[in-house]
Amino acid sequence: MRTAPRKERPYLYRKFKSNLMMGLTCAATLLTLLPLFLVLAYLVSKGFTSLNFAFFTHLPKPVGEPGGGMANAIVGTFELIGLASLIGVPIGIGAGLYLNEYGGAFSAPARFAADVLIGMPSIVVGIFAYAIIVRPMRSFSALAGGFALGIIMIPLVTRTTEEMVRLVPQELREAALALGVTRWRTTVSVVVRTAAAGIATGVILAIARVAGETAPLLFTAFSNRFWARGLREPIASLTVQVYTYAISPFADWQRQAWAGALVLTAIVLALELGVRWITRGRLKPLR
């Protein structure tokens, strides 16, 4: 329509241009996937050579001493994930259920807040956790780190729960209600159970997402060269450890950083791939 007043270009030219542009979109696709393969290839080639048994069982060694590992950081990452899930999962699932099953006065603002929180820079979450937990406690702690990661999980879990619960056929709810089951029992025993796989997927994807977070841990969980003796102490995590080692000038540490990055990526991708493979084709992917 827009081209109507102009003199029409020859068909061959238009055909050529069309093929060229559509070819370019394919080129863009290949170019976009290139970094994925490059990053993974470098991770495997550089990380694998630095990976050994000690990496999983030993504490970090000071500069100059060869060997050592990231045992405390690996455990720390899982501890932080656990703490984060304690906060993020119940709040996220509860809020998600409310959004779809009740949809009262807070549902529009809550949906908006969740969407905006998903896009909140993670470093800002770190500042928030610092102000709320680290400052009053006067110490960096695993608690603060878990709190920060938990806050990142909340909106992710909320939105996926809502979306998964919406896929539950209305007839199931009606059937339960018609049998005289109360509304809340219907929600818990029928709706949540039907959507359980989807909700679990959302939770695991949220875990995968926070497992790779560094910025919110820098000044909440901080880091620790040794085993943390409690939740009120600073704790090491894979991400922060990789960050510290990567920007250090020591070749030894840089090698360890590659190994740590490989382990970290393996954990995250295993979660992502595993969950998607199990639920393949049945669920809409999370953005």
Added chain:
Amino acid sequence: MEASRKLSAPAQPQVAQEIVQPAAKPRRRLVPSFLGDRLFRSLTGFLALLVVLLLIGFAVVLCMQSRLSLARFGFSFFTGTNWDPVNEEFGALPFVYGTLVTSAIALLIAVPLSLGVALCMVEMLPQWIAGRIGFLVELLAAIPSVVYGLWGIFVLGPWLRDHVDPVLGRYLGFLPIFQGPHIAVSLLTAGVLLSIMIIPYITAVCTEVFRVVPQTQREAALALGATRWEMVRMAVIPYGYSGVVGAIILGLGRALGETIAVAMVIGNRAEIAASLFMPSSTLASVIANEFTEATGDLYLSALVELGLVLMLLAVLLNAAARALVLGVVGGQGEGR
């Protein structure tokens, strides 16, 4: 299949409400002492309210924590170019500049590529290949940013310095942004790395937007004699235009807030460098670098104010992107 899902989706909840409401209402009146429903509703409602309070809490806490710096510097915080913790003088302009430049580079690279990928997946490839490629593109978003940073330091940065910087310098060297020595940790490296990181977000939204363009629009264009590309330009892109803009804004929001990867490859210098080959800093990277070392309340408060700026930008951009995308995708993200 896509179309039938769209058609049936909005109809379902309406019917359901008509049936459920009358059944539920008399119940509540008959058994007022039955607390389970009330309790469960208030509990989940409270949790939903918590999500809202969380967002408000962010704003309140960050404002409170940065009040020293807000009171001391006022608006001059954003025009000052001098970031001098020793003399307690804080001007954030270099970081604002770094953030804008790296985000601009990232968008410049990521937008055409993402549009290309999205169009290729929707208009060119059969469903089963498109699904797999979409999955791979999403994996780009799954890789932790610290891993991107590591790769940026040791692979991307040196490669750009040795192979891209000289070429840009030779052919575009008359522009001041492509002059000067080539350094691996630079605005350019950070921008390119960011572009890789935001492509999956922009692509995912664009794909979704292009998929909701009605098939009839495409058929109409083809029937008028359009080639495939003309169909894309006349029917697909105009229909999804505001959604595409929303996707770009969403990508911008991600780019502004990305912290660790940028902090690792930008070189961390608090100055405005004319050349893209020079090190700089962004709002997020300076917080990551200096927060734990900040001595003195004013210093800390100034860093929190940078975070406040980031937060406000993120909220604004995300709200705008959300409105634009929902306008096209048509309440798929909205409830009943």
